[in-house]
Amino acid sequence: MIPAVNSLKEIEVTEQPSLCHHMIRETCNVVGECDGLEAVKQAIYNILNTERYRYIIFSWNYGVELQDLIGKPMDYVMVEVERRITEALTQDDRIDSVDNFEFEVHRKTLIAKFTAHTKYGNAKIEKEVDV
Secondary structure (H helix, E strand, C coil), rough: CCCCCCCCCCCCCCCCCCCEEECCCCCEEEEEEEEEEEEEHHHHHHHHHCEEECCCCCCCCCCCCCEEEEECCCHHHHHHHHHHHEEEEEEEEEEEEEEEEEEEEEEEEEEEEEEEEEEEEEEEEEEEECC
16 A cells, blocks of 8 residues: 655745856956846857857757858848747747847848847847858
């Protein structure tokens, strides 16, 4: 006979801070810590500058696939960049959505400007993609 145990306790989920080392991109220095929107902006920068599936240290859900777009027609690239950036960034549970994409074409470079809506506020982001 197996005893009937009904002692499931309520599980309380508490959100951990998103503290990370603060990276100053212009000088390539790491100084102090950042949290909130600034930490999410840094995570976005890291995701968009990590080629997906290339590095075994990262999960296959981390990063964005942009290398295979080189040499493709610009109309196709614009649609794919929007889709791939949105997919890559919404893997982070702090990012709710990505929209307001605008594109600028400069020879063999596509500049994508968009808004990332996070739980800490909105962030205007710009990503340069070689095509």
